[in-house]
Amino acid sequence: MSAVRVALRIARRNAWRSRGRSALIMVMIGLPVLVITTVLTLIETMNVNPQEGLVAQLGAADARLMQAPEGTVLRQEPNGTSWSSGGGHPAVARRSAAEVGALLGPGTRVIPFDTGVLQLGTERVEALRTDLRDPLTKGMLPLSEGRFASAAREVVVTSAFGRRPGDLLRPSGAAPLTVVGVVEHPYRPALRQVVGPDLPLASVDEFWSPGEHGTGWLADTAEPVSWTRVTTLNGAGLHVTSRAMVTDPRSWARASAFDVQYTVGIGAMVIMVVLETVLLAGPAFAVGFRRRRRELAEIAAQGGSAGQLRTIVVADGLVLGGAATLVAAVLGIAAGTLGAHAVARWGAGAGARWGPTAGPPDVPWPPVLAVAALGLLAGIVAALVPAVQAARQDTATVLAGRAPAVADRPGWPVVGAVLVVAGLGATVVARRQPGSVWVLASAVLVLLGLVVLTPWLVRRTGRLAARLRLPLRMSVRDAVRHRSRTASAVAAVMAVTATVVAVGIGTYSEYMDRRNAYTSARPAGMLAIWAGNIGDEAWTRLRAKAARQLPGVPLAAGYQAKDTQGHRYALRYTVRWNGTRTRRTAAIGDQTLLRLLQGRDDPQAAAALASGKAVVFDAAAVRNGKLALRASSTAGPARKLEVPAVLATPAGEHQGGALLPRALVEQAGFATAERQLYAMYRPSANSTLGRDLAKVTPRVTVASEEGYGNVPDPSLWGWLGGALVLVVGGTLAATRLAAADMRPEQATMVAIGAPSRTLRAVVAGQAFYISGLGALVGLVAGTVTGLAVTRPMTTYGAGDPATIAIPWLFLVAVVVGLPVLATAAALINRTGLPVARRLQ
Structure with missing residues (x-):
């Protein structure tokens, strides 16, 4: 049996034996994968491409034509979805159904298809004037209850309208309408629409827009409507949606050009996702390695090489990372698919007249697989440091039961300082460049340097422990003694805080710049x-x-x-x-x-x-x-x-x-x-x-003149929510691991009569130290990046000064509120008294 297979078997058995720690690692690795996969699947499912939306637009027809208002000149692009209009041209006469059929050639049959609005008292609802019994409308609005309208003053409504067969609708200035059926839109479940063959539509031409409001027809043609025919129909004042054009992928697919800024932005995001995942999962791997020191030492004593020890520990990351990414990807795909239809059904209040869309389940496999690969890579990288330590541990020292000495490599602080200085220099240059992506890429270099510097910062700040009270002194000294675990947690909090602070300053400055730039020659109202x-x-x-x-x-x-x-x-x-x-x-x-x-x-x-x-x-x-x-x-x-x-x-x-x-x-x-x-x-x-x-x-x-109506970006507080999950979750995970490591010290404290509140205070002190140090360092790093990013976000030319606005309440919530919340959560967490075994 090969060494890799043995290592994988050992990793699988160890993961099952330590199920709590394994679950914690899987959550830390899988959470980013779950979130990103959910978002990707949700966006892809809610994005209805022209082919997927064809049945809702055309039913079984070959083309849909809409009459442009007089004086409008149409110039459609080959994809049939883009258009432009211009005035100053001779008026085009309005067409009748017979004239439209003649323009499309012999053997053409057309039916009316007018879209507009229906005034129901003070409410204006979407309305469609056509006969849904006609074969050309098959599949456009499937019937779910009742029957289609067949007589004058009869209508059907979409399910989101909330009416049932037999209800009456009372349009302004017209006779009542009777609801005889309920229909469903194929991909807009939140659409509120009334459909009937003789609806009193309100002035559709003044709202004219292709695919939305206007006078139109559905056509069944003898031959497909080609691009040559579309240009001719444009000259007659008709906008055309052709089935032949839409179903040809070459007519609407466009290859995107290579974008340097986009590529750099994606690269920076990938680095940050992997870095954050590694930092969150790193402490758990470190604790797992310390618990297995003796097992690994016994393998070394029996002839295991340093490479084999590294393989065993890395196998932990491969097994747990693979399981985490697999579960997270499956859950993310399911959540994105279900979430898309939930958002489309219940998200009509977002402001769009037509409401959100949700097509058939659609998974963007290349980015989803890339995210899963990142999760797997993060699990392996998180296990690399313990793997190196396993290969370097002294077998005799471990078997004798003595704790190995913790030594810092003297060169690492210098490397970290060089990275920070290089990142700051790149930030100074990047703030002069168009686009904020260069500043964010430079910030990644600063964060990498601070991650390398974190063990040195932990050791330096640990010198303050002598001035603290007993519970805090024990917390800080334990944190310094286990720097590999502590530094990883502190760096994770630092990275999250720096990112959120930078985004907060940049977003709020952009909002204040827009608000200050708003001006009008008339007063509001x-x-x-x-x-x-x-x-x-x-x-x-x-x-x-x-x-x-x-x-x-x-x-x-x-x-x-x-x-x-x-x-x-x-x-x-x-x-x-x-x-x-x-x-x-x-x-x-x-x-x-x-x-x-x-x-x-x-x-x-x-x-x-x-x-x-x-x-x-x-x-x-x-x-x-x-x-x-x-x-x-x-x-x-x-x-x-x-x-x-x-x-x-x-x-x-x-x-x-x-x-x-x-x-x-x-x-x-x-x-x-x-x-x-x-x-x-x-x-x-x-x-x-x-x-x-x-x-x-x-x-x-x-x-x-309504005045300046924009409000600060609500996503700012969404960033705070994400930071809450990562900071509090990461801190609690690290403190739970620390509490498990401190069981001998806790046993000693219990033996000398320490109450349970003292044990909780020790754990809470560790949480406060980790989150507080990470938040302070992150505040400094995030402020530098935030101030730099305000220039590309708020300037529009040479000589235009940057707008700098600090969201003080937001920063206090991030830098003070999150550590306090993490400490409070650790303080109220139950701390079990360890049971000490006595020698008889």
Whole structure:
């Protein structure tokens, strides 16, 4: 029998004999594999590719066509999923079903397939106008209860809608609809949709988007719809989804180009995953090796070589790592598959109108197998240090029952310091590069150096033990005595803390930079209605319509500037806001508009406006009492103006802009015409103001200033949750191993009358030392990386200063809260009193 087979048998028997320690090692190795495999499988299953989603789009049809609004020109790409549109072209006439069939050639049959929304009181739900009894819709929305709609005013609903056959739906301004069946969407279980042959859809064209809202048809053609036919149909104003194009992988598969930054980022992530797994599992392997010292020494005494001893210990990592990765990969695949359908069914509240998707179970085997291989590699690497120690142990010393002396290699601290210095230098260079991946890659070098330095740090900090009380003194001295176990746990906590701190600083700085960079020329809560190049009569009708739609709301007029040829001009100026050059368009109006922009009456600003001066809300834009403007037009020559100006205080903190009096603009040679309306009014979510005004003229724009609405990234606290699991879990695992190692000392303490709370205090002291030292070192390393990464994350060009914001509450929770929590968990953990055997 070969030495490898013997080593594997010994490792298997030892793992079964020490089931608790083996389970702990498997959890530490398998947890990262489980998490990553779950995420990969979940994402792949929820990602419905064009082929998987074909039945929901086309049913049994050969093509789906959608009519583009008039004036829209389509230019589809060969994959049939991308499109672009442009205006300024002759209007394309709307097509009838017969005309669409004629364009597709002889033998074509088409049925209506219109998508839009249905207004049910204050609620707007997705709606589809088609006949699901037609063979072309087979498989599109399978029936789960009742029957398909067959008569007028009959509908079916998706199961997520929560209605049953016999229920009534009451659309706004239309007769009630009767639910006769319940259907299921193939990959959108959370979709709330109503389907019927004659639904009163609400203005589908104004929401037009291929595959979502619009007038369309399903077509059964005599020949497959080729790319040549698609381009012809685009010219007729029809967007096409062709079965022949989608089912050809060459039409939608694209090879991704090699990305250096992506590759470096993946490499850094792999190193961090392996490093963290090794550091978490390392203490358990170290304790297992110490318990087997005598067994290994007996093998050496019987002629076992140093290489054979190393093989036996490495076999532990191979057996436990292999079992852990196998179990974790299977559980991860199952969890990802089940989780995808759970998220798709219950995750519709995430904000997407259509809800999340979930296709057939799909496992990305290459990355999953790569992650499993990483887990196996981590198990083997974690066993390497004990394997080297096993080969070097003194057989006579171990068989005599004496503990071997622990000696540090004098060269390792120097190596660690060199790695840290090199990493810091690389970080200084990387922070000047575009993209944050280079900073993160440099941080890996710093962390590797700190891992090498950790045993030296443990020994140095252990000198403080003499000043501590008895339980803490015993804890620290035991930690220093077993530095291989302690250093691994401290380094694991350090790596987690450094990563979370760096991510926290970078993410929060990016959020603050976006918040500080936000600016608007209008205060929050202001509604703006703009008209394009329309005549006075059309503007009069539009203004009257707006007044009727907003009864009792005061409206302030705004004006547009035109030259003598009737060309519209925009009067703009440029100012730096939060280090970024921002171009603003000056408004033209009177004191009523000024009052809205300032949110109050300002006699000085009103007097300046009445005297013909511009009122400016950007201090940096006014120089020597002047505002420099550029009058630009798409049809006429540009001009430069310099007008008298005064500074004023706007209504909002992030508000800028300027207001010009009409007289000032007219003195510059322009004519003014009222084409804008402003009001302090917030439309409701279901407001139809834009659609109602568009009925007067399509050249109207309605905008509501909502202010800065983003919130700090919630994933920040998700990082804290991950750190909680790793720091507390790793610390408790290390302290449980330490408690097992300290049984002789505990027996002595019990023999001299130490209460159980003292034993718990010793274990808790070990937890506090491990987590506290790791958190402090991780704070320093993470802060350096976090400050460096703020530059590529918050700058957008030369001269733009980086935004640095420290999330103090988050850092306190990580650096103080996690060690305290780990210590408390160790303190309340039950500590059994060891039973000492007496010699008779």
